[in-house]
Amino acid sequence: MDTTARTTSAPKPVRAARTLLxxxxxxxxxxxxxxxxxxxALRDEIAAQHPDFGTAEVARSADIAVVSGAVFHGLLLLLCALLAVKPASGRPWTRRLTTVSQLLSVAFGFFSxxxxxxxxxxxxxxxxxxxxxVVLVWAPRPSRDFFARR
Incomplete structure (x- = not known):
């Protein structure tokens, strides 16, 4: 079955989950x-939170935050892009990966x-x-049936 056929056969909750992803x-x-x-602004926040940091240390901390944030959010962007496409296959692993990644992202949000x-x-x-x-790929009966068929 080609990807187009799988995409159109995905139930509404799965299509909604893909849009949200x-x-x-x-x-x-x-x-x-x-x-x-x-x-x-990030430098100002770091300086306010750590008044003992010198200018160079504040700048270095901000640079690290920007680079690590770009890498982290870039990886999450790629994962979301993959997950926005793959659940259309209806394979159970895609639902599990979607669930784990989105719940971990919520947890990382608390850190942010x-x-x-x-x-x-x-x-x-x-x-x-x-x-x-997560709710859309697990709770509605059409979603459960869709992932169980594959």
Whole structure:
């Protein structure tokens, strides 16, 4: 069966989960871009949280935060892109990977929340979307049947 046929045969909850995964992936891209664009604000936050840091250490910490954030969110973007496509296959491993990755991302969101207020408005919205993805691939009967058939 080709991918197109599988995609159209996916039930509405799975299609909705795939759409949410694509949106979550876009949010990871936006976070990485905003972190890079607002590195000065990040430096100010680090300096306020660690008044004992010198200018060079604050700059180095901000650089590390931006690079590690870009790598982390870049990987999550790629994973969300993969998961936005693969659940259409209906294979059980795709549902498990979707579930684990989205629940871990919610947990990582708590870390992001505690490290910087920069994304406080976004983190709860993305977490709700991620939890909705998990519910959509497990709870509705059409989703359960779709993944059980494969």
């Amino acid at each position: 694509a949106l979550v992936g876009i949010s990871h891209l936006v976070v990485a871009v905003v972190m890079g664009a607002r590195e000065d 929340w505690s490290s910087s207020p920069m994304f406080h408005a976004v983190i709860p919205v993305v977490a709700v979307a991620q939890l909705a993805v």
